[in-house]
Amino acid sequence: MNGSFATAIALAFHATMAGAEQIRIDMIERRVTPPPILSNMIAPPGDLGVAGARLALSEIAATGKFTGQEYVLHETVVPPGAPFLPAVEEVLDDGARLLVVKASAKELLQLADLPAAGDALIFNATAQDDRLRGGDCRANLLHTTPSLSMRADALSQFALKKQWTDLVLIKGPNPEDEAFAAALRASLEKFGMALKGEKAWAFDANMRRVASAEIPLFTQDLPEHDLLLVADERGDYGRYVAYNTWVPRPLAGSEGIVPQGWSGVVEQWGAAQLQGRFRDAAGREMRSEDFGAWAAVAAIGEAVTRSGARDVEGLRDYLLSDAFRLAGYLGTPLSFRNWNGQMRQPIPLVTERAVVGTAPLEGFLHERSELDTLGKDLPDSECMQFGATQ
Structure with missing residues (x-):
């Protein structure tokens, strides 16, 4: 030049x-x-x-x-x-x-x-x-x-694809834990599944020293399940659940396989x-x-x-x-x-080191966009501010 x-x-x-x-x-x-x-x-x-x-x-x-x-x-x-x-x-x-x-x-x-x-x-x-x-x-x-419902639907699709249909939930004590748990319950119903059991997190002590002793007892009476869902949106106790449950099962939700925006x-x-x-x-x-x-x-x-x-x-x-x-x-x-x-x-459905799947997963179809299988669809929407009808 x-x-x-x-x-x-x-x-x-x-x-x-x-x-x-x-x-x-x-x-x-x-x-x-x-x-x-x-x-x-x-x-x-x-x-x-x-x-x-x-x-x-x-x-x-x-x-x-x-x-x-x-x-x-x-x-x-x-x-x-x-x-x-x-x-x-x-x-x-x-x-x-x-x-x-x-x-x-x-x-x-x-x-x-x-x-x-x-x-x-x-x-x-x-x-x-x-x-x-x-x-x-x-x-x-x-x-x-x-939204929480989009994340929950991604996880439900993954569980259904894996044929992990026997599910249980541990829910934390915080408002955001209950909100995510509610989204998970609604999502499971949307995809024709339901929880077999649910427990509220019952400890208020630092679990670093007692997790290996307390969590097996805490999870012992959960029904037989394929996947343990964890609602712990602050990242508080969920890390101590992994590998300490009464029976060895994968975790998902706020811990284990986590649905994330990125x-x-x-x-x-x-x-x-x-x-x-x-x-x-x-x-x-x-x-x-x-x-x-x-x-x-x-x-x-x-x-x-x-x-x-x-x-x-x-x-x-x-x-x-x-x-x-x-x-x-x-x-x-x-x-x-x-x-x-x-x-x-x-x-993306991710672990700490890898993507294990990306929703919407293959086979979950929609007349407009497969992305609309995630979250509230137009017929179910309670939003009246946008004026959309189709």
Whole structure:
């Protein structure tokens, strides 16, 4: 390349960027004080979630250089104990209209219901509560993390495929444990199965010293089963159940075979390249929360590039249309359900070191999309905010 040609390219690039249209994306993170648990846990990364948004921003920014957009990521952290609504109201008053949020279901609904958020588009990157996709759905709230029912359905498909139909459950004492247990019960019923037995976790002591003595007795009276389901969403006691049960059986749920939105062990379909880029940027493995935020920002970039829309209403319409597809490195393009705003995505079933299956599994068919075998389908949806009828 000669010097004059290189100079011409540089000048053209500078002119393009000088006239670039700026598109603002806001990442809002509610920090919480981790709850006390029985075991000593490694603290979650301080950039959990936001690291995925940053990576996606860098990727769509590269495309924006050639299409005339300059993407800017604004990050807002609401500390533990600090009021949430005043912080997000300030962001909205400052002009934010595309929001990627890591917060609880309660706070997401408070945000979505703010008058100033009526013309905003909010992406839920981490909250898995089914009610956000059901009776408590909001038209301005989309979801890029799988629901509990999607995760549970992935596990049910795997159990049914393996013909592991005799199932029992150990449920933890926390609200999120009960929510996941409820999703598992409903999913088993959906696929024609049922629990043969269920027990509530009964210990409040550190199990590191007594697991080998107490857990065999605790599980001794469970009915004969093929698979032991564990609902322990905080990662509290489940690690001590493995290899300590009265009879040797595989575990699944929150421990053992775990249905996740994303995991560091996903490698196929170009995922290894995404994992490598994330590792280079964040210095750690990509987690489900990171993928949820990545998918939200990537979806915004894809919608801007493909639709030509710049307003929130136009972007939302495109995201919920049949035209939208996002390459999500999970083997099937991702899209949004137009009846509740949930992103359709395959669910990897993973152990600590490998993917053992990816739902929807072969043989689970659907008239519209096999991905809609995971989670609440349109006929069963309680969401009335999107107006979809087919």
